[in-house]
Amino acid sequence: xxxxxxxxxxxxxxxxxxxxxxxxxxxxxxxxxxxxxxxxxxxxxxxxxxxxxxxxxxxxxxxxxxxxxxxxxxxxxxxxxxxxxxxxxxxxxxxxxxxxxxxxxxxxxxxxxxxxxxxxxxxxxxxxxxxxxxxxxxxxxxxxxxxxxxxxxxxxxxxxxxxxxxxxxxxxxxxxxxxxxxxxxxxxxxxxxxxxxxxxxxxxxxxxxxxxxxxxxxxxxxxxxxxxxxxxxxxxxxxxxxxxxxxxxxxxxxxxxxxxxxxxxxxxxxxxxxxxxxxxxxxxxxxxxxxxxxxxxxxxxxxxxxxxxxxxxxxxxxxxxxxxxxxxxxxxxxxxxxxxxxxxxxxxxxxxxxxxxxxxxxxxxxxxxxxxxxxxxxxx
Amino acid sequence: xxxxxxxxxxxxxxxxxxxxxxxxxxxxxxxxxxxxxxxxxxxxxxxxxxxxxxxxxxxxxxxxxxxxxxxxxxxxxxxxxxxxxxxxxxxxxxxxxxxxxxxxxxxxxxxxxxxxxxxxxxxxxxxxxxxxxxxxxxxxxxxxxxxxxxxxxxxxxxxxxxxxxxxxxxxxxxxxxxxxxxxxxxxxxxxxxxxxxxxxxxxxxxxxxxxxxxxxxxxxxxxxxxxxxxxxxxxxxxxxxxxxxxxxxxxxxxxxxxxxxxxxxxxxxxxxxxxxxxxxxxxxxxxxxxxxxxxxxxxxxxx
Numbered sequence: 001x002x003x004x005x006x007x008x009x010x011x012x013x014x015x016x017x018x019x020x021x022x023x024x025x026x027x028x029x030x031x032x033x034x035x036x037x038x039x040x041x042x043x044x045x046x047x048x049x050x051x052x053x054x055x056x057x058x059x060x061x062x063x064x065x066x067x068x069x070x071x072x073x074x075x076x077x078x079x080x081x082x083x084x085x086x087x088x089x090x091x092x093x094x095x096x097x098x099x100x101x102x103x104x105x106x107x108x109x110x111x112x113x114x115x116x117x118x119x120x121x122x123x124x125x126x127x128x129x130x131x132x133x134x135x136x137x138x139x140x141x142x143x144x145x146x147x148x149x150x151x152x153x154x155x156x157x158x159x160x161x162x163x164x165x166x167x168x169x170x171x172x173x174x175x176x177x178x179x180x181x182x183x184x185x186x187x188x189x190x191x192x193x194x195x196x197x198x199x200x201x202x203x204x205x206x207x208x209x210x211x212x213x214x215x216x217x218x219x220x221x222x223x224x225x226x227x228x229x230x231x232x233x234x235x236x237x238x239x240x241x242x243x244x245x246x247x248x249x250x251x252x253x254x255x256x257x258x259x260x261x262x263x264x265x266x267x268x269x270x271x272x273x274x275x276x277x278x279x280x281x282x283x284x285x286x287x288x289x290x291x292x293x294x295x296x297x298x299x300x301x302x303x304x305x306x307x308x309x310x311x312x313x314x315x316x317x318x319x320x321x322x323x324x325x326x327x328x329x330x331x332x333x334x335x336x337x338x339x340x341x342x343x344x345x346x347x348x349x350x351x352x353x354x355x356x357x358x359x360x361x362x363x364x365x366x367x368x369x370x371x372x373x374x375x376x377x378x379x380x
Numbered sequence: 381x382x383x384x385x386x387x388x389x390x391x392x393x394x395x396x397x398x399x400x401x402x403x404x405x406x407x408x409x410x411x412x413x414x415x416x417x418x419x420x421x422x423x424x425x426x427x428x429x430x431x432x433x434x435x436x437x438x439x440x441x442x443x444x445x446x447x448x449x450x451x452x453x454x455x456x457x458x459x460x461x462x463x464x465x466x467x468x469x470x471x472x473x474x475x476x477x478x479x480x481x482x483x484x485x486x487x488x489x490x491x492x493x494x495x496x497x498x499x500x501x502x503x504x505x506x507x508x509x510x511x512x513x514x515x516x517x518x519x520x521x522x523x524x525x526x527x528x529x530x531x532x533x534x535x536x537x538x539x540x541x542x543x544x545x546x547x548x549x550x551x552x553x554x555x556x557x558x559x560x561x562x563x564x565x566x567x568x569x570x571x572x573x574x575x576x577x578x579x580x581x582x583x584x585x586x587x588x589x590x591x592x593x594x595x596x597x598x599x600x601x602x603x604x605x606x607x608x609x610x611x612x613x614x615x616x617x618x619x620x621x622x623x624x625x626x627x628x629x630x631x632x633x634x635x636x637x638x639x640x641x642x643x644x645x646x647x648x649x650x651x652x653x654x655x656x657x658x659x660x661x662x663x664x665x666x667x668x669x670x671x672x673x674x675x676x677x678x679x680x681x682x683x
Contacts, residue, residue, distance in 0.1 A: 071582055091585040104583035108601050117597075118587030169587065 013046035014222060021080075022047040022205055023068065023173060028077035030063050030229075037063040038074070039229035050199050050206045052220035054213060056252075060229040061209045065175050068207065069098045082172055092121075097171040101178040103162035105150040111137075111161050112146040118169040136164040139198070156187050163195075167202060174199075176208040180215060192218045213253045217241065225249050241300075243285075246380045250298040257304065257345050259297040263289045263377075271377060273297055277341035281317050285376045299375030304347040304368050306335050308358055311369045318369040321345065323360050335360065337368050409661070416654035417447040427650050451655040461639065461656065465663065468636040471550065471625075472618035475557035479614050480607065482558055483565035487606075488599075490566070491573035502570070505563050517556055517627050524552055524628070548630025556624035561617065565610040572606025573599070616664055636660055 013019035021044035030038040038060040045051045053061040066072045068079060070091035079086040086094065097118070105114050115136050119129045137143045140160035150158055159182070166174055179195065180188045196219050199206045210216050216223045217237040224234045233245040244250035247258065261275035263286075271286030273295060281297050289295045305311070311318055324344060325336035330351070337345045345368050360366055418427040429443035455461045490501045508516060523529045524546045531543040546552050576599065584594040600607075622637030629635070636656065643653035 069586060071585075091582070092588050092590055096586075098583070098586045100579050100583055102577060102579050104577065104579040106580060106583075106598060117584070117589075121588035121593075165587070 011048070011221065013049070014044075019046060021045065022049070022082060023207070024080045025064070026078045026080065028064070028067065028074045028079065030060070030067060030072060031075045036229055038067075040077070041229065041231055043224055043231055043234065045205065045207060047205055048203055050196065050219055050221045051208070052216035052223045053207065053209045053226060054216040054223050054253075055211065055226035057211060059226040061211075061226050062177060064226075065098070065177055065207065065209045068173070069096055069175055070094045095172040096175055097166040097169055097173075098175040098177065099162050099166040099179055101181055103150075103158050103182075105158060105161055105165070107150050110147050110149055111142060111153070114150070114161055115165045115168050118165065122169065132168060136168050139167075139201075140164045155182055155184075156191070159183060159191065163198070167198070167204065170202075171204065173205045173207060176206060178210055179208060180210075180212075188215070189218075195219060217253070225252065243376055244298065244378070247296055247298070247378050250376075250378060255301050255346060256298050257301065257375075259299075259343075261295060261297060263291050263293050263295055266291055270372065273377065277339070277343075279317075279319050279339070279341075281375075282315075282372050283317075283375060283377060284373045287377045287379060289377045289379055293379065296378045297375050298378055299370055301334070301346045301348040302332075302350065303374040304345065304370045306337060306347045306349065306360065306366050306368050308360060308364060308366055310367050313369075316369040316371060317374075318367055319345070320365065320367050323362055323364045323366050326360070326362060335366070337366050339368075409658075412654045413658055414447070415650050416451055416652075416658050417449065418651045419446075419448075419450070420649050420651055425650065426648050451651045452659070454652060455655055455659065460634075461636075464634045464636045464639040465659070467634045468619050468621075469663075471553060471633075471635060472557075472615050472621070475554050475561070475618050476611050476615040478554055479558045479561055479565045480611060483562055483569055483610065484607075486562075487566045487569035487573055490570050491576070498574075505566050505570075509563065513560065514623065517560065517623055520552070520556055520559065520628060521547065524555065547628065548632070550629070550633070552628035552630075553625050553633060556628045557614075557618050557621065560624060561614040564613040564617075568609035568613065569603060569606040572603045572609075576602055612668065616668075619664060620660055 023045040025041055025043040028038055028041045029036065041060075041064070053064060055061045063072060067074050068081075068086075070086070070089060070093075073087070081095070106117065109117070112133055115133045116129050119132055124132070133146075134143075137146055140163055142157060142160055142164070145153060145157060150161065153161065159179070163179070166176075176195075180191055183191060192215060195206075208216070208219065217240075220237060222234060222236055223240050224231045225240065226232065227248060233240060233249050235243070235245075240249065240253050244253065250256045250258070259273070259275040259279070259281060261273040261279075261281065263271060264274045264280070265272045266286060266289075269284055269286070271283050271289060273281045273283065275281050275297065283297065306323075310320070319339050321337040321339040323335055324338040325334075327334040332348050332350045334346065334348045337347060339345060347368055414431060415427060418429060420426060421428040429446045431440060431443045433440060435442070486505070490498060490505075493501055521528070525531075526543040526545060526547065528547075530546070531540075534540045535543065546555070580598050580602070581591075581594050584598045585591065589597060620637045620640075621635065622641055625633045625635045625638055626641075640653050640656045640660075643649045643656060647653075
């Protein structure tokens with residue numbers, strides 16, 4: 001059976017009506033003077049979930065995180081955590097810990113002292129602190145750096161210390177503010193997987209704020225996409241990518257080809273859209289589009305095939321054009337095909353074989369084609 | 381050729397501060413030190429030997445033989461000097477602590493103020509420097525004297541029945557020093573506090589620290605370089621302070637700056653006053669150098 005869904009198939013509390021939310025934001029509004037950072041937002045997060053808040057800078061995602069940590073109080077609305085109303089509870093009494101974007105390591109303390117800091121505040125007995133610190137150092141593989149000061153560490157090592165410090169107290173929820181923002185690309189990719197493993201190992205609820213959609217897609221069970229202080233879609237990475245709720249999301253997450261058109265006919269599961277200039281698109285994913293409405297058909301580049309001849313299969317949607325740009329990226333090749341009416345279609349072809357039978361080059365005539373289930377119809 | 385010129389130029393740039401120190405610090409110090417080894421005389425200048433070339437090279441050597449440490453021995457024989465040094469250090473020490481206690485909240489408030497407000501606050505701290513130091517100290521006489529502004533205010537508010545005696549006491553000296561040297565404390569503290577990343581405080585609170593304990597565990601230790609710089613900037617001039625104890629402290633206050641003044645102008649004993657000055661300098665410079673070396677070593681160990 002074909003489906004979109006969570007990769008961790010056994011874990012999907014959001015699909016189960018019986019499961020209880022762990023964190024819930026109830027109609028949260030936050031104003032800074034006249035500026036509305038978060039606007040009447042409601043959201044639930046489940047226990048042991050790896051949840052990502054994704055959005056461009058200034059969308060309110062960090063403010064939401066800071067309200068959960070207790071650094072900002074909501075102007076209106078209520079935050080519940082494990083059945084407890086968080087209103088008026090100062091940050092130092094909340095069962096959450098935060099990993100700061102700047103790491104905020106205490107520069108006058110050693111790595112060890114940084115990790116032990118929260119445990120000392122708790123009044124944990126000394127031998128236990130030592131044991132826990134040792135455990136944490138092992139967890140982030142920094143045993144031999146315990147006596148160093150933060151300025152003697154590399155960026156990646158500092159990130160690990162910050163992580164160890166924030167999970168040392170075993171918080172109910174770990175908040176991560178752009179946790180990988182300061183790392184270079186290669187290290188970032190490695191660390192993404194480490195964070196996922198760590199979350200599984202510790203069994204904690206993670207809420208991560210990021211502007212990097214790839215990071216959110218890689219790590220999160222579910223992603224909330226935010227724009228202008230509102231959540232515009234909450235879904236699994238696959239749903240966000242393959243079934244975006246709006247043009248904004250389709251465009252924000254990954255690359256997309258968007259065809260504007262009118263719904264000509266709806267026949268059972270099949271919908272036909274006239275996208276102008278003789279391009280007629282048949283699709284299985286009509287959504288709630290009604291005949292006569294203006295809609296947008298969104299299809300991802302990797303779901304479009306490009307070939308020098310018209311495909312034989314009549315069920316495919318196809319259009320003819322000219323190869324406008326070719327970019328060879330190693331793992332795949334990106335073609336920009338200019339249709340005869342001037343529209344550019346982006347397609348990408350995975351180079352699963354070293355040699356190709358049908359090489360296309362600049363200015364070649366080419367056909368782009370995609371299956372009826374390749375894209376989705378968006379109405380907003 | 382060009383490289384040589386560049387090398388010479390860079391040496392010259394480095395040489396400027398050294399020349400400055402040589403001309404305006406080391407040479408005057410050597411002169412003062414030399415005078416401190418001489419004997420008083422009714423002459424012009426009022427000491428012998430003068431160590432000039434008027435009697436030729438041999439005369440200079442004869443002069444050198446006459447130099448002695450008598451004045452330093454004299455300083456140890458009269459308890460006046462020891463007491464003056466001691467009371468100067470104590471008064472300066474207490475004043476420095478008081479200045480720190482007043483200056484820290486001011487600097488902290490400035491560092492936490494909105495960015496647009498900070499230059500104005502900084503201006504306000506520096507503003508008193510635009511009036512003469514002497515006039516400002518005189519103004520305090522008008523405020524502190526028995527029939528002064530402060531007593532008039534307190535009497536009219538019926539908070540006291542009799543005027544407070546503040547003038548000519550140690551309290552008046554403390555007030556004067558704290559007031560006069562406050563900017564020297566506030567500025568280094570401000571620059572240390574302003575640099576601090578506020579997310580460190582948030583991180584401490586996030587890890588379970590109350591705001592007050594976050595201050596003592598994070599803010600204060602990180603502002604220590606500013607605290608030390610501010611304290612040195614206040615303590616050093618306060619030890620040798622002459623004007624404030626003279627104007628506000630009255631005749632019975634014993635401070636080394638006043639003792640030095642008396643030796644120099646009242647007794648016209650240049651050699652003894654020079655010895656007093658040299659000891660004062662050693663008293664201040666030696667502990668500071670030891671402290672700085674210890675700090676440098678600690679920093680090296682940290683690396």
